Amino acid sequence: MGGIIRCTLCPTECELDNFQVGGCRVRINRDGTLYSLVYARPCAVHIDPIEKKPFFHVLPSARAFSISTVGCVLGCKFCQNWQISQASPETAEFRTLEPDEVVRNAIVYKCETVTYTYTEPTVFYEYMYDTAVLARRFNILNTVHTCGYINERPLRELAGLLDAADVDLKAFNEDFYGRICGGRLKPVLDAIVTLTEEGVWVEITNLVIPTLNDDPREIYDMCRWIYENAGPDTPLHLSRFFPYYKLKNLPPTPVETLLSAKKAAMDAGLRYVYIGNVRSEGSNTLCPSCGKLLIERAGYHVLQNLVKNSRCPYCHTRIEGIWRKT
Amino acid sequence: MNDARKAGILVGGATAIIALTLIFNLAGESLVSPLIKRLERKMYFERVISKKGLSLHKARFWEEVKEDGEALELVK
Numbered sequence: 158m159g160g161i162i163r164c165t166l167c168p169t170e171c172e173l174d175n176f177q178v179g180g181c182r183v184r185i186n187r188d189g190t191l192y193s194l195v196y197a198r199p200c201a202v203h204i205d206p207i208e209k210k211p212f213f214h215v216l217p218s219a220r221a222f223s224i225s226t227v228g229c230v231l232g233c234k235f236c237q238n239w240q241i242s243q244a245s246p247e248t249a250e251f252r253t254l255e256p257d258e259v260v261r262n263a264i265v266y267k268c269e270t271v272t273y274t275y276t277e278p279t280v281f282y283e284y285m286y287d288t289a290v291l292a293r294r295f296n297i298l299n300t301v302h303t304c305g306y307i308n309e310r311p312l313r314e315l316a317g318l319l320d321a322a323d324v325d326l327k328a329f330n331e332d333f334y335g336r337i338c339g340g341r342l343k344p345v346l347d348a349i350v351t352l353t354e355e356g357v358w359v360e361i362t363n364l365v366i367p368t369l370n371d372d373p374r375e376i377y378d379m380c381r382w383i384y385e386n387a388g389p390d391t392p393l394h395l396s397r398f399f400p401y402y403k404l405k406n407l408p409p410t411p412v413e414t415l416l417s418a419k420k421a422a423m424d425a426g427l428r429y430v431y432i433g434n435v436r437s438e439g440s441n442t443l444c445p446s447c448g449k450l451l452i453e454r455a456g457y458h459v460l461q462n463l464v465k466n467s468r469c470p471y472c473h474t475r476i477e478g479i480w481r482k483t
Numbered sequence: 484m485n486d487a488r489k490a491g492i493l494v495g496g497a498t499a500i501i502a503l504t505l506i507f508n509l510a511g512e513s514l515v516s517p518l519i520k521r522l523e524r525k526m527y528f529e530r531v532i533s534k535k536g537l538s539l540h541k542a543r544f545w546e547e548v549k550e551d552g553e554a555l556e557l558v559k
Contacts (some may be wrong), residue, residue, distance in 0.1 A: 166544040174517075176524035184542055185528070192534065196540030283540055311544050463525045 159188045167230040167279055169305050181280045181397035182245045183228035191370040192211055196284045198251040200241050201275050202268055206239050208457040209267035210274060211394050213431055213442060214478025215321045217452055218459040220302065224259060225275035226251070226284065230306045232339040232401035233327065235366060242276040256288035263297050270320070270430035282315070289318035298479070302362075304466035305348035312348055316355035321479060324349050324359045328370035329379035337369060346382070353387045358479050360465045361387070361435075362394040362433070365410050373421040375410045380425030389426050390477035395419055415439070436475050446474040 161173035164184055172178040173186035177288030183195045207219040227249045229242035235284045236242050236310040241249065254262075263271050271283045271292045278301050289299040298320040305324040326345060329339055352359050361383060365371050376395075383391050395418045398410045415432045419439065442464075443453035449471045453460040463470050467480045505513075 161548045162545050163548050164545045166542070174524075175521055176528050185532070186555055187528070187539065189498065191542040191545040192539045193542045194537045194539070196538040198538055246537050247532045251537075253536075286543075308544070324503070341509055 159186075161362060162189065162191055164191055165308055166282055168308060169230060169306075170308075173386050178245075178251050181228045181277075182243075183229050183280050193275065193281065193283050194246045194267065195228060195251070195281050197253055198226055198246065198253045199224045199254050199281075199284075200227050200244075200249050200251045201225040202252065204260075204268060205272070206457040206459075207270060207272070208302070208454060208459065210272055210300065210323050211362065211431075211433055212300060212321055212323055213394070213440075213452070214360065214392050214429070214476070214480075215300060216269050216298070216303060216406045216479060217462045217464075219269040219298075220267060221270045221274075222259065222263035222297075223272045223274050224254070224288075225273070225278070226281040226333065228276040228280035229278060229304075230279050230340070231277065231304055233304075235364065235398060236338050236402050237399075238275050239402045245439050256284065256291050259288045260295055260297065261293045263292065264295060268297070270300045272302065274302040277304050277410055279311075282307075284310060286315060286318065287317070293318055294478040302342075303348075304334075304338075304405065305352075307343040307344070307348055309347065309351055313355060316352055318436065319352070319355075319357045321358040321360070322352050324352070326361050326363050326379065326383075328363075329375050330370075331383065333370055340469050346386070349383075357359070360392040360394065361388055362396055363418075364396045364398050365415055366398040367407050367410055367414065369407070371410065371414050371418065373417050377417045377421040377425050380422040380427050384426045389428050391408060391427065392429040392431060392478075393422050393427050394431045394433045397432070399434070412437075413477060431442055442476070444469040444472060444474055444476070447472040451476065 159398060160239040161172055163172045164179050165172055169180055175186055178180055178185045183191050185194060203223045205221050205223050207215055207221045227241050227246050270374055278285050292299050300321045301319060302323045331342045335339050395415055396413060400407055419430050419432060428445035440454040441450055444451055451464050452462045464476050464480055468475055
């Protein structure tokens, strides 16, 4: 009784002795059975604009009922939510919110989507899955912001319930993932391919960190990979880094670096490249054909949205994404 | 009990203590440490984790591991 078990949810595949907790901090082997400690125990429950996730091609200005538990499958040194992602469930504040209560609240607060976010939703897989089943029944979208560090089988099962995924592609080299995140790049790339194959709308976020992953050549290679494996219509969010957690020694990303990264991404053929964490026109959506302004944003707010029936109103080019029927 | 007998008991006892100390120092780490760690984890679970009102919801993706490291079966 109480033998060693292997968690096969994420690529780390922790082997756990009796009463041992996984690297994610939220899964425990108790007498030979693996349990989640955080099912229906979110530490963060908020209503955010969907642009905050960020999703720029999914129901602009929609309210996203956002939930998260503690824990993470990675340990990124630049984590913006490290207070909860690196916390243990027994030391953190949480509330009890069953999946049906999540969906009920989303309906009451007129949220068009439930978003699994803030930390890595893979760690609360069962909670997310059960909530997603109910949300879909009530025509609420399921969206996830993930690092993509999840094994193929659980991801494929989940993908059937997901409408959109924003995947953090943190860099395009294994060394960065190993040294800075405590993970590997390959499973993340595999996850992006799997999500695309399963028909989930994918947007990609890349946090550009000075000296660590801001080489325009590497960004170009990353974008070529996105172009070839997820498609040229995959929105890319190039986010500005601010010193945080274990990377306080680095300066914020210069705006010029972001502009140079955006140029590399456009040169690689991506049609929708956005600059995040900076108030600028870089967060607007332009028609890739005629170049006219389609969605004007200020921070997380949508000032105007001219996309009609998924098309540019000027040249009628199809704008890929999930849009309201108008 | 004569002096020779007392000395014998003393030498025997001292030898036993020295032998046990040597064994513990040489092999104690691998023999006792896993047991102690398991006990510590169990105590932490019972005294801290189980008192916090956390869920114990059966996880979906895991497998048992044989001693040779081979996976037994996928349990859902």
